[in-house]
Amino acid sequence: MNKKRSLTGDRPTGKLHIGHYFGSLQNRVKMQEDENLERFVMIADVQALTDNFNEPQKVRNNVYEVLKDYLAVGIDPNKTTIFLQSMIPEIAELTVFYSNLVTIARLQRNPTVKTEIAQKKELFGESVTYGFLGYPISQAADITAFGGELIPVGEDQEPVIEQCREIVRKFNSIYGDVLKEPEAVFSKEKRIKGLDGNDKMGKSLGNAIYLSDTDEEITKKVMGALTDPGRIKKDDPGNPNICMVAYYHNLFSKGEVKEICEECKAGKRGCVACKKQLIENIIKELNPIREKRKYYEERPEELKRILMEGTKKAQAEARKTMEKVKKAMKLDY
Numbered sequence: 001m002n003k004k005r006s007l008t009g010d011r012p013t014g015k016l017h018i019g020h021y022f023g024s025l026q027n028r029v030k031m032q033e034d035e036n037l038e039r040f041v042m043i044a045d046v047q048a049l050t051d052n053f054n055e056p057q058k059v060r061n062n063v064y065e066v067l068k069d070y071l072a073v074g075i076d077p078n079k080t081t082i083f084l085q086s087m088i089p090e091i092a093e094l095t096v097f098y099s100n101l102v103t104i105a106r107l108q109r110n111p112t113v114k115t116e117i118a119q120k121k122e123l124f125g126e127s128v129t130y131g132f133l134g135y136p137i138s139q140a141a142d143i144t145a146f147g148g149e150l151i152p153v154g155e156d157q158e159p160v161i162e163q164c165r166e167i168v169r170k171f172n173s174i175y176g177d178v179l180k181e182p183e184a185v186f187s188k189e190k191r192i193k194g195l196d197g198n199d200k201m202g203k204s205l206g207n208a209i210y211l212s213d214t215d216e217e218i219t220k221k222v223m224g225a226l227t228d229p230g231r232i233k234k235d236d237p238g239n240p241n242i243c244m245v246a247y248y249h250n251l252f253s254k255g256e257v258k259e260i261c262e263e264c265k266a267g268k269r270g271c272v273a274c275k276k277q278l279i280e281n282i283i284k285e286l287n288p289i290r291e292k293r294k295y296y297e298e299r300p301e302e303l304k305r306i307l308m309e310g311t312k313k314a315q316a317e318a319r320k321t322m323e324k325v326k327k328a329m330k331l332d333y
């Protein structure tokens, strides 16, 4: 039986945060138990450059930070092929082929791209680059280069996966049935909000708790998190529905959250005590991850070996896809 494939990845624009952890990393680790699946995880350094073209060193530094986060949460290189996007030239080639199949109007309508462009006004000014506008095309190339069918991503990526499906259908209808249509796989927690109450925790939004944060950093961030602004005195009744501390208790304090919210509503639990409890629970959850990360921090050669071995495997797979694509497009000289 042909195994299904999953393909996913992250942009090395910073370390990974708890949005990644609950939104996609846990799912990727769980998917490693599925024996009928071949898994690929890509460090998307080329895509990172679309909105960091002026900071190449930052992208380079974060390649290994993301790799350490992967290994620390339990992505196992023996079960998952971890590879580097810039070392797969077929992805760039496919991007060129697919750009004929997508209109500019369709890219501009993509709600994820729209939101992200609005957030990057400072970088792009009035006119966005061709590369950033087109990142859904290169993401379609990432996925299809490996025949990815299951794509474990956060909810913010749904419109980008939808656009990939359209590209696949169009390609197959013109050139023949070569590419597979992917589907997004969401975690139970589809999109994790930021410390500031923003709809999404994001590396570039400055509202994240990182998996590698120290106790002090976690404490500082939680202490500064958005709480019910109407609650002034300690015994005022609070509204947990508009409090980010209550929101994160939902993720980190599973057994205790009901009591926490009831006491908050009754004005029996002060914000400071509530935050301290959250800090303790976050640290408890992240401790084993940070320990494992430390192991790899001390072994840069091992990291390099893991990444290069994975990339070699990925290169062979992308070459196979390219052969089929070029044949279908009558470019097989």
Ligand code: ATP
Residues within 6 Å of the ligand: 009, 010, 011, 012, 013, 019, 020, 022, 023, 024, 152, 153, 154, 155, 156, 157, 189, 190, 191, 192, 193, 200, 201, 202, 203, 204, 205
């Ligand atoms: P950037 O701000 O640089 O775009 P990011 O935090 O959005 O960084 P990405 O590398 O763009 O992270 O996203 C990688 C994956 O993580 C995607 O599948 C995305 O959906 C998922 N993800 C990122 N942030 C969250 C979040 N807050 N909740 C759930 N999933 C998330």
Ligand code: MG
Residues within 6 Å of the ligand: 202
């Ligand atoms: Mg993003």
